[in-house]
Amino acid sequence: MNLLAFGDVCGEAGLRIACGKLRALKKYYGADVCVINGENADVLGIKPEQARRLFEGGADIVTLGNHVWNRLQIKNELEENRFLLRPHNLSPRAPGAGYVRLPLNSGRRLVIVCLVGRLECVWNADSPFHTLETLMREYGEDVFAVDFHAEATSEKAALAHCFDGRAAAVFGTHTHVQTSDERVLPGGTGFITDLGMTGPRYSVLGVKVEQSVSTFLGDVPSRYESPDTEAVMEGAVFAIDEVSGKCTGVERIRVEE
Numbered sequence: 057m058n059l060l061a062f063g064d065v066c067g068e069a070g071l072r073i074a075c076g077k078l079r080a081l082k083k084y085y086g087a088d089v090c091v092i093n094g095e096n097a098d099v100l101g102i103k104p105e106q107a108r109r110l111f112e113g114g115a116d117i118v119t120l121g122n123h124v125w126n127r128l129q130i131k132n133e134l135e136e137n138r139f140l141l142r143p144h145n146l147s148p149r150a151p152g153a154g155y156v157r158l159p160l161n162s163g164r165r166l167v168i169v170c171l172v173g174r175l176e177c178v179w180n181a182d183s184p185f186h187t188l189e190t191l192m193r194e195y196g197e198d199v200f201a202v203d204f205h206a207e208a209t210s211e212k213a214a215l216a217h218c219f220d221g222r223a224a225a226v227f228g229t230h231t232h233v234q235t236s237d238e239r240v241l242p243g244g245t246g247f248i249t250d251l252g253m254t255g256p257r258y259s260v261l262g263v264k265v266e267q268s269v270s271t272f273l274g275d276v277p278s279r280y281e282s283p284d285t286e287a288v289m290e291g292a293v294f295a296i297d298e299v300s301g302k303c304t305g306v307e308r309i310r311v312e313e
């Protein structure tokens with residue numbers, strides 16, 4: 057099976073390119089399932105109508121991250137839509153779910169898990185390592201694919217290596233910068249440190265350039281906006297052997313408008 061994954065959707069430009077291209081990309085890559093991180097659809101957070109747009113555009117799973125509660129309207133949507141995932145290692149008091157199990161042709165199940173990092177990201181999250189270990193013990197026969205939404209490249213690489221051979225795919229999100237280190241680890245886990253961004257190319261990580269520069273210069277902060285300009289869509293495709301649960305190849309994707 058082929059799993060497509062795309063980096064954080066930023067603003068209207070990100071929503072437009074994702075909804076315009078997802079179906080064609082799924083067809084082109086022969087994708088069985090498509091995961092996209094939507095935590096910046098409303099720049100900081102995502103509104104329910106924006107999540108629905110991504111599903112209508114072809115996303116099978118929409119993952120979130122550290123900005124999950126920046127738009128509190130998403131709470132009900134998280135409770136109602138099991139394909140919309142918040143990080144699984146948030147407090148057990150958090151609404152919604154952090155993983156979903158999908159049936160595969162082989163009879164096995166594919167578990168898509170969303171996890172968040174703790175280094176310079178969500179300090180009060182549970183350990184992503186122990187959380188994933190617990191989930192794997194519960195669903196030991198399943199095939200696992202993990203969106204690890206984290207700032208530190210070290211935390212992402214360490215998690216991928218820790219579960220090498222037990223997760224079919226580990227892809228990082230959150231930095232909005234695509235890394236060129238996609239590879240299959242020795243045990244058979246397909247890994248990329250960060251998928252990149254689905255959003256406006258001329259921006260600072262999806263935020264208006266002038267606004268970001270002015271923040272760094274020390275001006276009074278303003279509510280972040282995302283420029284609705286030419287967009288780029290970055291991600292990766294993982295070829296996964298359903299029977300062995302291992303990755304046989306990973307390829308980086310970058311599509312421009």
Ligand SMILES: [Fe+2]
Nearest residue numbers: 121122123230
């Ligand atoms: Fe993030």
Ligand SMILES: [Fe+2]
Nearest residue numbers: 064095096230
């Ligand atoms: Fe993000």
